[in-house]
Amino acid sequence: MTKSIIVEGISKKFRIHHEKERKGENRGLLGNLFGRSRSENGDSDEDFWALRDISFDVAQGERLAIVGRNGAGKSTLLKILSRVMSPTEGQIRICGRLSSLLEVGTGFHPDLTGRENVYLNGALLGMSRAEVRQKFDAIVDFAEIERFLDTPVKRYSSGMYVRLAFAVSAFLEPDIIVLDEVLSVGDARFQQKSYAKMRELASQGRTVLFVSHSMNAVKDLCESAILIENGRIKEKTRVDDAIGDYMRHAMHVHGANMPLETEHIDLLAVHVTQSGVKNPNYNFEGDKPVDIELIYSVKETLQNFRIGFYIKTVFGEMLTRALLADRAPDKETVGPGTYSVKASIPSDFLVAGDYVVEVHGSQFGVCDFFGSNVLQPFRIARPPLFNAQHDREQTHGHIYLDPHWNQKRISD
Known part of the structure; x- marks a missing residue:
């Protein structure tokens, strides 16, 4: 080629x-971190x-x-x-x-x-x-x-x-x-x-x-x-x-540190795993579920409480959300204590590429506890069951659709 x-x-x-520090100024202090040659007037x-x-x-x-x-x-x-x-x-x-x-x-x-x-x-x-x-x-x-x-x-x-x-x-x-x-x-x-x-x-x-x-x-x-x-x-x-x-x-450098403390609730840990194993690089197989666990401590009884996560692209586009209260309205009221909630991203769901788990915690209509402060990027590999010629799958979207194809010959 x-x-x-x-x-x-x-x-x-x-x-x-x-320049050398003069008259109480702090010029050149950063230079202590580097090797320097010094001139006669003390500058470096x-x-x-x-x-x-x-x-x-x-x-x-x-x-x-x-x-x-x-x-x-x-x-x-x-x-x-x-x-x-x-x-x-x-x-x-x-x-x-x-x-x-x-x-x-x-x-x-x-x-x-x-x-x-x-x-x-x-x-x-x-x-x-x-x-x-x-x-x-x-x-x-x-x-x-x-x-x-x-x-x-x-x-x-x-x-x-x-x-x-x-x-x-x-x-x-x-x-x-x-x-x-x-x-x-x-x-x-x-x-x-x-x-x-x-x-x-x-x-x-x-x-x-x-x-x-x-x-x-x-x-x-x-x-x-x-x-x-x-x-x-x-x-x-x-x-x-x-x-x-x-x-x-960039997200690892600027992301939030655990634990995250707020006035009413503390987020103690976010675990993203596959088959019970935490991958230090957050690289996961596409043909297996990805499990997400949130551990948090509630300090007082809360009404209209929501906890869960969004799945976003690395560009910030939201693909979907999963909140505990969406499927379990009775969990919108929570008393003091330490809790763990778990959910899974299904296998063969996300197209191979890079994504972000954004943790969400809020009191509906009152305040956001976490907002966009907790981000965990992760990568999905191509499921082996898909056509290997699709070299750049993520250019065609982010979600695999399984419409249950049925092909039959209707004429010769």
């Missing part, structure tokens, strides 16, 4: 300067590695997302790939013409008009004026800025900027297009039009690299993803798996 990008051992180091410098030993390949026509938290190193990597900055170590090989859109207005001269900037960007990409003229009408039509074409771009809104910049990048026939979060500036209609254009480019054999904190956008556009943590690649895998790992990690 032809490679568009080959990255071998890329690392990037920055020097961060810290710190080596910060934004990227460490990054290696991966991108195939021609691949739509690749780069996923990670703020500060993980995503934008630094794209700047190196776009040759905006050089790596401290390692090398990259780019096979073809690369067009990058790293921020609104990249490559535009603010005093030039939209028309002039189209031709300028074409020249920077190595295209002749005749080649740019051939694409010019399509660029203007896509960007929807014909009325302002001869206005200096410094007077454009951010939305106009990004529409024209994307259109230039997409229509001047690059072999590789690199985008860093810029489409978030556009409205929903333009975003969908842009994603469709990028899919079209990939179908023509062009390569797309995409960075966004919108996991829905990443899933909609890309087929594979690199997950970066602390400047290192954690994995390169299918986009669904990378998003699931990213979201699961």
